[in-house]
Amino acid sequence: xxxxxxxxxxxxxxxxxxxxxxxxxxxxxxxxxxxxxxxxxxxxxxxxxxxxxxxxxxxxxxxxxxxxxxxxxxxxxxxxxxxxxxxxxxxxxxxxxxxxxxxxxxxxxxxxxxxxxxxxxxxxxxxxxxxxxxxxxxxxxxxxxxxxxxxxxxxxxxxxxxxxxxxxxxxxxxxxxxxxxxxxxxxxxxxxxxxxxxxxxxxxxxxxxxxxxxxxxxxxxxxxxxxxxxxxxxxxxxxxxxxxxxxxxxxxxxxxxxxxxxxxxxxxxxxxxxxxxxxxxxxxxxxxxxxxxxxxxxxxxxxxxxxxxxxxxxxxxxxxxxxxxxxxxxxxxxxxxxxxxxxxxxxxxxxxxxxxxxxxxxxxxxxxxxxxxxxxxxxxxxxxxxxxxxxxxxxxxxxxxxx
Amino acid sequence: xxxxxxxxxxxxxxxxxxxxxxxxxxxxxxxxxxxxxxxxxxxxxxxxxxxxxxxxxxxxxxxxxxxxxxxxxxxxxxxxxxxxxxxxxxxxxxxxxxxxxxxxxxxxxxxxxxxxxxxxxxxxxxxxxxxxxxxxxxxxxxxxxxxxxxxxxxxxxxxxxxxxxxxxxxxxxxxxxxxxxxxxxxxxxxxxxxxxxxxxxxxxxxxxxxxxxxxxxxxxxxxxxxxxxxxxxxxxxxxxxxxxxxxxxxxxxxxxxxxxxxxxxxxxxxxxxxxxxxxxxxxxxxxxxxxxxxxxxxxxxxxxxxxxxxxxxxxxxxxxxxxxxxxxxxxxxxxxxxxxxxxxxxxxxxxxxxxxxxxxxxxxxxxxxxxxxxxxxxxxxxxxxxxxxxxxxxxxxxxxxxx
Numbered sequence: 001x002x003x004x005x006x007x008x009x010x011x012x013x014x015x016x017x018x019x020x021x022x023x024x025x026x027x028x029x030x031x032x033x034x035x036x037x038x039x040x041x042x043x044x045x046x047x048x049x050x051x052x053x054x055x056x057x058x059x060x061x062x063x064x065x066x067x068x069x070x071x072x073x074x075x076x077x078x079x080x081x082x083x084x085x086x087x088x089x090x091x092x093x094x095x096x097x098x099x100x101x102x103x104x105x106x107x108x109x110x111x112x113x114x115x116x117x118x119x120x121x122x123x124x125x126x127x128x129x130x131x132x133x134x135x136x137x138x139x140x141x142x143x144x145x146x147x148x149x150x151x152x153x154x155x156x157x158x159x160x161x162x163x164x165x166x167x168x169x170x171x172x173x174x175x176x177x178x179x180x181x182x183x184x185x186x187x188x189x190x191x192x193x194x195x196x197x198x199x200x201x202x203x204x205x206x207x208x209x210x211x212x213x214x215x216x217x218x219x220x221x222x223x224x225x226x227x228x229x230x231x232x233x234x235x236x237x238x239x240x241x242x243x244x245x246x247x248x249x250x251x252x253x254x255x256x257x258x259x260x261x262x263x264x265x266x267x268x269x270x271x272x273x274x275x276x277x278x279x280x281x282x283x284x285x286x287x288x289x290x291x292x293x294x295x296x297x298x299x300x301x302x303x304x305x306x307x308x309x310x311x312x313x314x315x316x317x318x319x320x321x322x323x324x325x326x327x328x329x330x331x332x333x334x335x336x337x338x339x340x341x342x343x344x345x346x347x348x349x350x351x352x353x354x355x356x357x358x359x360x361x362x363x364x365x366x367x368x369x370x371x372x373x374x375x376x377x378x379x380x381x382x383x384x385x386x387x388x389x390x391x392x393x394x395x396x397x398x399x400x401x402x403x
Numbered sequence: 404x405x406x407x408x409x410x411x412x413x414x415x416x417x418x419x420x421x422x423x424x425x426x427x428x429x430x431x432x433x434x435x436x437x438x439x440x441x442x443x444x445x446x447x448x449x450x451x452x453x454x455x456x457x458x459x460x461x462x463x464x465x466x467x468x469x470x471x472x473x474x475x476x477x478x479x480x481x482x483x484x485x486x487x488x489x490x491x492x493x494x495x496x497x498x499x500x501x502x503x504x505x506x507x508x509x510x511x512x513x514x515x516x517x518x519x520x521x522x523x524x525x526x527x528x529x530x531x532x533x534x535x536x537x538x539x540x541x542x543x544x545x546x547x548x549x550x551x552x553x554x555x556x557x558x559x560x561x562x563x564x565x566x567x568x569x570x571x572x573x574x575x576x577x578x579x580x581x582x583x584x585x586x587x588x589x590x591x592x593x594x595x596x597x598x599x600x601x602x603x604x605x606x607x608x609x610x611x612x613x614x615x616x617x618x619x620x621x622x623x624x625x626x627x628x629x630x631x632x633x634x635x636x637x638x639x640x641x642x643x644x645x646x647x648x649x650x651x652x653x654x655x656x657x658x659x660x661x662x663x664x665x666x667x668x669x670x671x672x673x674x675x676x677x678x679x680x681x682x683x684x685x686x687x688x689x690x691x692x693x694x695x696x697x698x699x700x701x702x703x704x705x706x707x708x709x710x711x712x713x714x715x716x717x718x719x720x721x722x723x724x725x726x727x728x729x730x731x732x733x734x735x736x737x738x739x740x741x742x743x744x745x746x747x748x749x750x751x752x753x754x755x756x757x758x759x760x761x762x763x764x765x766x767x768x769x770x771x772x773x774x775x776x777x778x779x780x781x782x783x784x785x786x787x788x789x790x791x792x793x794x795x796x797x798x799x800x801x802x803x804x805x806x
Binding site for chain 1: 408411412414415420424427431432433435436437438439440441469470471472473474476477500501502505506508509598600605606607608623624625626627634635636637638639640641731734735738743744745746
């Protein structure tokens with residue numbers, strides 16, 4: 001049963017399951033207890049923190065384990081709002097995940113500037129730099145890769161621009177992690193968030209990576225756990241499972257030896273000719289499969305078009321605007337054929353109206369309602385991709401007949 | 404290896420492990436996704452919510468799954484602070500867990516009244532009623548049972564007093580759940596919090612039970628999950644494991660058929676003659692074992708005294724003031740003999756100075772530093788209790804010799 005809804009959640013990886021079960025057997029004591037067994041758990045917890053920090057390229061003491069990226073975004077923006085002068089504003093991309101948008105609304109109501117994005121939904125660096133130069137912007141929130149379209153944001157360049165302007169930068173890396181290398185997300189000036197369940201870890205587990213100037217950061221007041229950064233008994237089994245899942249993903253994707261060239265290309269590369277994304281053999285192969293699918297899908301379902309087709313996108317995500325029928329009809333019919341896909345973000349499934357991401361990309365509402373999001377996983381095969389294209393064709397014929 | 408640190412954390416129960424693993428196999432989809440498999444997860448998530456609500460005696464729509472009681476306390480007090488008039492104060496017991504104390508400090512700084520407690524650390528109902536009658540108190544925070552001493556608070560009576568005064572009541576039930584019946588904690592006017600890992604569920608999983616008037620409550624802004632009460636992908640495996648653990652505990656302790664008489668006794672019973680706690684055969688037996696230990700410990704270690712010896716306390720908890728030697732020395736020596744115990748709260752282990760709970764009970768600081776907390780679990784046997792008393796005697800002799 002080919003599962004194409006990885007951007008909503010991924011199955012628990014074997015590495016994560018094993019790590020969780022082992023921790024529940026060997027290291028379930030409260031790390032804050034005063035006996036020796038607890039000290040051993042404390043040491044293993046800190047080892048997990050150091051390993052995650054290493055993968056991100058961060059200092060271990062900046063990594064705070066939490067319940068996921070939604071908590072991460074809220075705690076970061078809450079902290080910014082509490083510790084900055086009242087007139088400081090933030091700049092947010094309009095294609096952010098709802099957890100960032102709603103936290104901005106809660107903590108920076110009336111003090112949020114919207115970043116300009118191009119037709120692919122990528123933040124315009126020139127506009128960002130101009131905004132930062134104008135002053136008054138304390139921080140910027142731009143995700144690493146979009147959950148609905150897979151479009152990659154120039155987050156290294158945004159980080160550099162924020163560094164230069166002495167603005168904080170919050171990068172929601174939820175969709176990036178496990179698909180592309182984590183290295184670099186831990187940069188000293190950056191805030192970054194992630195959720196384990198998007199890359200094969202357990203749900204309810206995630207992290208926020210603090211910037212260097214966040215000594216007093218406190219996500220939850222309480223017993224002073226995690227250097228005071230978050231109260232509450234630390235979930236070592238969850239943290240161990242998250243780190244095991246990310247390690248497995250990085251090993252499999254070859255991320256640990258892979259540095260994407262667009263990070264070196266710097267500002268100039270950002271423009272309307274996205275460079276081909278250099279990738280290790282593993283990722284190159286996945287990009288080929290995605291390209292094959294993107295040719296096969298419109299061939300099978302004439303009129304279907306790939307959102308942000310020419311943009312740099314995650315190898316796993318394709319957002320399709322179908323020629324007819326609302327997205328949920330395609331989802332239901334593909335489901336009956338054994339393919340799980342989605343309409344945009346799972347988090348917005350209950351919400352009325354078309355996707356805010358597509359709206360920001362100036363996709364007309366009636367077209368945006370015909371969206372189908374396809375998101376593969378590391379276990380997805382070329383055959384799965386091609387079978388999905390075929391199924392799209394079959395559903396297209398069904399819908400044509402029922403019209 | 405007898406483990407006497409259950410108030411810090413309990414081992415994962417078989418019921419919880421099985422439920423978690425089964426959910427990870429069968430129900431790992433994102434409950435918010437639009438396909439049928441996700442709808443099945445959604446249904447199972449709502450069934451878990453309904454079951455937890457049933458155990459608490461609450462309406463299902465009031466139960467919000469979260470990352471634990473620390474988040475629960477913060478989200479409740481934050482919500483109170485955000486939605487009440489600026490001059491509204493809260494009344495808090497001085498023996499609360501740090502998560503409640505620190506959240507009160509964060510969200511009600513300068514607007515917190517301290518409740519009077521007696522020498523056992525139990526809240527004085529007469530003083531509470533007087534305070535409520537004075538007006539200006541929007542809410543009250545008093546735990547169900549204390550983590551350091553096991554002393555039970557008259558929470559049903561406090562709930563009644565708050566109801567009468569139209570004040571909100573937040574009851575941190577973390578130490579109560581799994582040891583005594585959950586029934587009643589879900590009362591319509593109450594806010595209640597809990598952490599799964601204290602009763603055999605996984606760490607990083609808990610709940611907050613909202614009062615009826617909390618329609619707009621939002622712990623985390625985001626994708627509108629849990630009726631808008633908490634953003635973030637719901638952790639169904641975690642929720643299922645928590646509910647399985649609580650069910651197992653309630654079945655084993657006989658809680659489902661047991662209604663403690665002190666809840667019927669009402670206000671009048673609250674005074675300086677705590678009635679003997681009626682209990683089902685299971686709990687009666689545990690109270691007998693605890694009583695045996697409380698006779699055996701001072702016999703083995705002359706001069707040891709039980710904190711709040713005459714008070715109504717949890718069947719599992721004994722706080723001992725030792726005749727000599729700081730608490731951590733006893734912990735280390737008992738540890739070498741195979742017994743894990745604690746000095747007061749695990750959450751305050753890193754903190755300097757003696758316990759705030761003992762301080763509120765007017766225990767002198769030099770005596771409070773000699774505290775050893777013993778907290779049994781459902782699997783603890785009478786032999787374990789007696790062996791611990793014997794070990795205390797051996798450590799007492801060691802410390803006497805090294806003095």
